[in-house]
Amino acid sequence: MYHLTILTHFAAAHNLLNYQGDCENLHGHNWKIEVTVNTEELNDAGLGIDFKILKKHTKEVMNYLDHKYLNDLEAFKGISPSSEHIAKFIYDRLLESLSPYAVHLEKITVWESDNAYATYTQS
Numbered sequence: 641m642y643h644l645t646i647l648t649h650f651a652a653a654h655n656l657l658n659y660q661g662d663c664e665n666l667h668g669h670n671w672k673i674e675v676t677v678n679t680e681e682l683n684d685a686g687l688g689i690d691f692k693i694l695k696k697h698t699k700e701v702m703n704y705l706d707h708k709y710l711n712d713l714e715a716f717k718g719i720s721p722s723s724e725h726i727a728k729f730i731y732d733r734l735l736e737s738l739s740p741y742a743v744h745l746e747k748i749t750v751w752e753s754d755n756a757y758a759t760y761t762q763s
């Protein structure tokens with residue numbers, strides 16, 4: 641099995657809902673995002689999927705999030721824009737846009753800081 645990962649990032653503001661503490665107040669992060677796909681098959685160029693394709697589709701999702709106040713976005717209406725929910729949102733978006741390609745979307749990891757991250761995967 642081949643596991644392919646690309647890294648990207650976005651900057652945004654948020655505040656957690658139903659949370660008692662600092663994070664209930666407006667603040668921002670530079671989130672680092674890891675997208676991992678896997679496949680058993682390689683194409684004639686020896687690629688599971690071209691990293692350029694993976695980056696292009698991921699960039700489209702980042703554009704929706706970058707420099708936004710996440711709580712205001714339709715994607716997070718009524719839910720807390722935690723790293724967990726951000727990871728699932730990115731996963732669901734990419735699952736759709738990567739469907740034409742012969743790879744399985746394995747996981748999305750969302751780093752909120754250098755020492756804390758959440759990962760979403762489908763069983």
Ligand SMILES: Nc1nc2c(c(=O)[nH]1)N=C([C@H](O)[C@H](O)COP(=O)(O)OP(=O)(O)OP(=O)(O)O)CN2
Pocket residue numbers: 656663667721722723724752753755756758
């Ligand atoms: N499971 C989660 N826990 C927390 C999330 C989250 O998305 N998932 N988010 C937050 C807040 O967004 C907050 O901004 C992060 O706070 P904190 O971890 O305290 O960040 P610090 O940089 O201050 O951490 P230190 O390492 O303690 O300095 C909170 N929890």
Ligand SMILES: [Zn+2]
Pocket residue numbers: 654663667668669
């Ligand atoms: Zn935060």
